[in-house]
Amino acid sequence: MIVPVRSLVRSKALFAEALTLIPGGVNSPVRAFRNVGGEPFFAERAAGARVWDVDGNSYVDYVGTWGPAILGHAPEAVLRAVGVAAASGTSFGIPTAREVEMARKIVSWVPSVEKVRMTSSGTEACMAAVRLARGFTGRDKLIKFEGCYHGHGDSLLVKAGSGALTHGEPDSAGVPAAIAGLTLSLPFNDLAAVRAAFEQNRGQIAAVIVEPVPGNVGLLLPEPGFHEGLRTLCDAHGALLIFDEVMTGFRLAKGGAQEGIGVRPDLSTFGKVIGGGFPVGAFGGRAEVMDCLAPVGKVYQAGTLSGNPVAMAAGLAQLAELERLDGFRRLEEVGAALEAGLRGIFAKSARSGSVQLHRRGSMFSLFFTAKPVRNCADAMASDREVFRKLFFGLLERGVYIAPSPFEAGFLSLAHGADEVEETLRAVAEVVPTL
Template sequence: MKKGTSFGAPCLLENILAEMVISAVPSIEMVRFVNSGTEACMGMLRLARAFTGKEKIIKFEGCYHGHADPFLVKAGSGVATLGLPDSPGVPRAATFETLTSPFNDLSTVEKLFEANKGEIAAVILEPVVGNSGFIAPKPDFLNALQEITKENGALLVFDEVMTGFRISYGGAQEYFGITPDITTLGKIIGGGLPVGAYGGRREIMELVAPAGPMYQAGTLSGNPLAMTAGIQTLKRLKEPGSYEYLDKITGELIQGILDAGKKAGHAICGGYISGMFGFFFTEGPVYNFGDAKNSDTAKFARFFRGMLEEGVYFAPSQFEAGFTSLAHTPEDIQQTIAAAEKVFRKFRALSSVAVSFGPFTPSLDCSFCRLNGMVVLFVG
């Protein structure tokens, strides 16, 4: 802080964090830092089109890749929470080249490639969906996407803004053993400060200016403050036992919630990978956004409010994944399970009803899991 927080130019700390990211993430040989996940996905899209010479992209329904115009088609996150079909203000021309498929649906992806031969630049997805709730890929889904993109001269892009450094140190691609062509990152790599990044194979990334002709820049990109926070966060995550601990507490949490819900007679399903989790009020399984929308969102709203009253703060939407962190203690997990048991008992025999929420705009402190004494389980 004494040396300054931004100089509008690269700094040594940017190199240090870049080396850490490159050594951790299998697909990244070169990386460009930006200021948000949205910026990362915007840069990625321009790069994919520049490298392939094609313009169309395939994204998956319910996946969220920031608020740039081309991605606001059947998007998840807040778009899904508010029930918006698409966003006003986005011209048709901006989304004309965006094709969509249900997640985990290889048949539709194959048909899109067949109908748009030689025109698709990239397939972009959250390898584990977090913006429709928590949805894991079916076995071999990611493998099949890699094969399809290679066969058609398109790029495979993993949006790891949520999953990067969260479900393993090398992200979802390390966890599943699938190496995409380009990866986008954010959130964790800035230690909670505004940050984003995109990276990939050297031959692709060398197109980015000043090494190549594809222009993208930002005055605050790679600023010393965010880089310092990111470096310290990755150092902590790399300590032995970090991901084993996250896996343990998250597994206990989701199993406790599912057991409590089923014991009280509710249809509920869910899952987790390391520090990322989610559950739906339905028998399941949930494989895509359509399945997620068919879950009992009114019951989730009542559960959210009940848990809030018990001192546990989940994401206030069925369409957001939950997260644990190294700051959460075993006591936090048991407190949360006990609260869930109490809340489920309260509306055991009640049918779903619509719930109206009053204003609730909390301010989070720097512990990432505390809010006025509450247990917070969704800070990204």
């Protein structure tokens, strides 16, 4: 049964106070709901596929803390592991067995990774991977793709996605022009542009960094041959290929997006799922590249809380449950069911010719446009007002999708037939009003 959201009085009061204490009232820009023209609700608790706000409203959640909650919220196995780990101490600044266990797990699941190092966030992982690529190659320039978000490091906030797009500011103030000038930002799915960039910057490009399946400009799908072409061009020009799998790693498959694509990058970055809901990041790849890191090499990277024992315990428990529950097969099944239901609803509506539904495994996006969405420019041309109406229509019916057309949606193992059915009923009610 669809239960309308009745009140957001406490959320409104908390947001009003937060605005006086926190810039914009939030600790990450996308949470401010700016791209849908409203104010955020404040969460109180979450369990399974649902989240409850401070006013007692319940929502079927398709944000999933922006990706980490692949088992659903508050999974028992993760909570138990966290309790055991925390009881022994929350941080040591000394190596622990769990760090070795996590490294072993990542190396065994991702064939391109021979050695790995933990960080405290995906941003740190991407910053370190870029520095490592520059140190290994002795070059300075970087190729990235418009709308791909690799964290908020200076080199990577050039035509970035995620919060940079949803905030309406594709580039950030405070990034020196000299640093931004070392980053070449190109259209996704455009090998000709990459080829031209290499030709025009011969011997200068250290790496190409890409989300193999971008999820920070909505969900973009790579065209056949795109990643194979990147691999070929990097090899031909002596550059490293970096896959940013902070979002897709351990979500789309055991080996991440690269498993399905069949291309081995030189370096990969991870986060989200491997932390079980705790702050975490990692980067890894070829041993000869990774061995350029201090203390054995000259590329410096460090972190007080890197490999935090509680985060490692949470992540290991989450990965173990994914494996035990045959998680990736089940996620594909629920994703396919949701996709089929959504396609059926839109096919019967007045919007049938003006909506693009993208899905890969447990990630999905809707773009309100008649034109195929291949890249960031196509995504930006979609109808944001229609998305805004969809967002609030679903929110009022207890279904929470990302408060931006430029963010992917996430399913979890806690989403079952009941949650999908409830969601589709809500969508069926809202679509005629768009």
